[in-house]
Amino acid sequence: MTAALTIKQVAEKTALSVHTLRYYERCGLIASVDRASNGHRRYSADDIRWIKFLNRLRLTGMPIRQMQQYAKLVRQYPDAAFGDRRQLLENHRETVTRQIHQLQENLAVVDWKIQHYSELEDKLNEHSKINS
Amino acid sequence: MTAALTIKQVAEKTALSVHTLRYYERCGLIASVDRASNGHRRYSADDIRWIKFLNRLRLTGMPIRQMQQYAKLVRQYPDAAFGDRRQLLENHRETVTRQIHQLQENLAVVDWKIQHYSELEDKLNEHSKINS
DNA sequence: GCTTGACTTAGAGTGCGCTCTAACTTTTAA
DNA sequence: TTAAAAGTTAGAGCGCACTCTAAGTCAAGC
Numbered sequence: 468m469t470a471a472l473t474i475k476q477v478a479e480k481t482a483l484s485v486h487t488l489r490y491y492e493r494c495g496l497i498a499s500v501d502r503a504s505n506g507h508r509r510y511s512a513d514d515i516r517w518i519k520f521l522n523r524l525r526l527t528g529m530p531i532r533q534m535q536q537y538a539k540l541v542r543q544y545p546d547a548a549f550g551d552r553r554q555l556l557e558n559h560r561e562t563v564t565r566q567i568h569q570l571q572e573n574l575a576v577v578d579w580k581i582q583h584y585s586e587l588e589d590k591l592n593e594h595s596k597i598n599s
Numbered sequence: 600m601t602a603a604l605t606i607k608q609v610a611e612k613t614a615l616s617v618h619t620l621r622y623y624e625r626c627g628l629i630a631s632v633d634r635a636s637n638g639h640r641r642y643s644a645d646d647i648r649w650i651k652f653l654n655r656l657r658l659t660g661m662p663i664r665q666m667q668q669y670a671k672l673v674r675q676y677p678d679a680a681f682g683d684r685r686q687l688l689e690n691h692r693e694t695v696t697r698q699i700h701q702l703q704e705n706l707a708v709v710d711w712k713i714q715h716y717s718e719l720e721d722k723l724n725e726h727s728k729i730n731s
Numbered sequence: 732g733c734t735t736g737a738c739t740t741a742g743a744g745t746g747c748g749c750t751c752t753a754a755c756t757t758t759t760a761a
Numbered sequence: 762t763t764a765a766a767a768g769t770t771a772g773a774g775c776g777c778a779c780t781c782t783a784a785g786t787c788a789a790g791c
Contacts, residue, residue: 506768549723621740
């Protein structure tokens with residue numbers, strides 16, 4: 468068996484704060500974490516896997532609302548609703564893919580500007596050479 | 600000469616709201632827009648180019664604070680400080696590039712999960728075929 | 732003359748995702 | 762035994778980037 472972890476240990480493992488872990492639990496993203504006899508949370512290996520995946524979703528910009536939907540599906544039908552879950556993730560993938568494209572597109576314009584500044588700098592340098 | 604545009608027209612052209620345009624002006628991102636005799640804003644072609652570039656920065660996630668720095672450089676030294684401006688944009692480019700990489704990395708995990716769900720669905724389908 | 736609609740300002744409100752506080756209990760180490 | 766560290770809850774607060782409201786001005790068309 469694997470040792471159950473305290474909230475602080477999970478915070479370190481997942482790079483979320485203890486505040487955020489409690490917040491996620493409060494708003495239904497993490498369900499029913501075991502408690503020690505003193506009421507302290509004890510996280511299982513499964514909990515940690517789940518939290519890490521949740522965090523992947525967050526880091527791709529999925530809103531909490533949508534994560535709640537996903538979490539609900541997983542909780543209600545642990546061994547089913549794979550189609551619905553997949554659909555939700557695929558929609559999200561599409562969103563993120565579009566977002567990445569737009570980032571790249573906008574970044575290209577910034578690149579262009581950087582290039583432009585480089586050329587202006589070069590011109591200034593040449594000018595100062597001539598005048599020296 | 601090009602016709603000066605009203606705030607509403609600029610909102611349409613830039614896909615920002617009139618509220619946002621005033622907000623950007625208030626916080627120093629857009630400086631000194633001309634006014635008609637009645638006090639209404641009249642935007643020049645240059646203003647619009649500037650606003651569009653600002654928006655590129657925003658769409659790549661640059662914080663307002665940093666845009667303010669950049670705007671300040673441009674305003675204080677319209678024909679100089681190219682090095683500083685370039686540096687600022689290059690730092691930002693680096694940030695965005697890293698962000699894109701991380702998005703792709705996290706998205707790969709989501710993809711993996713989608714794949715996993717597909718396989719589970721397939722198994723369920725086979726099972727129902729056998730049992731039918 | 733009067734309505735409609737676009738504009739102005741200062742400042743308040745909103746939604747998101749945390750992040751922190753207060754007041755309290757429990758555990759651990761000196 | 763006692764101080765420090767870590768846990769608990771409910772609920773308040775924060776930072777960001779808008780977004781909207783209220784109260785007013787102004788110009789054009791009926």
